[in-house]
Amino acid sequence: MKSKYTINEIKEKLKYINDEDDPFFIEVHQDTRKGVQHVIQLWNKKREQERALKEQFYDMRRYEESLWKEGYQFIGGVDEVGRGPLAGPVIASCVILSEDFFLPGLTDSKKLTKAKREHYYEVIKEHAKAVGVGTASAAEIDKHNIYEATKLAMQRAIENTNVNIDYLLLDAMSLPNTIPQTPLVKGDAKSISIAASSVVAKVTRDHYMTALGREYPEYGFENHMGYGTSDHLTALHKYGIVENEHRLSFTPVKAIIS
Incomplete structure (x- = not known):
């Protein structure tokens, strides 16, 4: 069977279809032309990737969802970047997300391309409840050591959100403050809030070093x-x-x- 559409027309129309039960998709799915079948295979592959990213996103919400159910409203995810370099500051970020925040593909900033980080950075800055950035300079690193300077940058990031945070999720760190908190090993791959903060911290520091x-x-x-x-x-x-x-x-x- 051959549909009345050209392959390019099918390719263009499929960009706006997200449902396998869509009448147009059902029609062209029966088109036996190799070019059409290839387009459909690409569509299916893209859909599968989108499903996987969506599942990953909701899996990374489990800590936040648990805390939201307990009544916490301002959950700050905290992460840093720049502990290992020989130059420049260590920069931390604290990000508070709303329950309706949705950004499939968000994960540890080190796993993202530069273009993805920059895009996600803009989305997070626009749609997060609050974003705070904190810095500890090279001089402060020399004075306190990198571990203590990292905690200093994190504390500044929390304060710079200008929000009364009621819970903290941190990437493998604990802070000496009174806010209830949970440190998560590899937290930037387990929590959307920490992942968001890792993106903000990474992009902010990259801009500084550039x-x-x-x-x-x-x-x-x-x-x-x-x-x-x-x-x-x-x-x-x-x-x-x-x-x-x-x-x-x-x-x-x-x-x-x-």
Whole structure:
């Protein structure tokens, strides 16, 4: 059987169909042309991917859903980025999502492409109940150590939401405050709130390091984001440290300045 539509027409119409019971889909499904069958296979594959992402999203809501049922309304997911680099701040984010927030594909920022992170960042900023970002500088990292500086950045992110948070979900960390909290190992892959905060923190820090790269082009910060790559170490040996940006307490930097 051959339908009255061209393959391109079928491809275009299928973009707007989401139901296998749609009369048009049923009609073209019986079209025996190889090109049409290929288009239908692609449609089915896309639908399956969408189903998988939807299931993943709702699976990652289980902690939030449990807390919402207990009466908590402002659940802050907290995560950080930048503990390992030799330069730049550690940046944390706290994100509070509403029960109707829906963003299939949201997960640990490290698993997302740059384009996806940027897109999700905009969606989260627009639709979250509240978003807070906190920073601890290289100088604070040197003063307190990276672990304590990370907690400092997280606490600032929580405060910068300007919301009375009543529960915290954190990525493998505990904070010394009075807010009830649950640390989750690999939380950015288990909780949508933590995943959202990981995206905000990652994109915020990437923007910071990209701007730093424009200011100090010889270091290539926009490429390595301050991590100890061979190019970064070569630039460090050649040009020395960037004051207030390089972490003097970190061994590769300390070795150069000593």
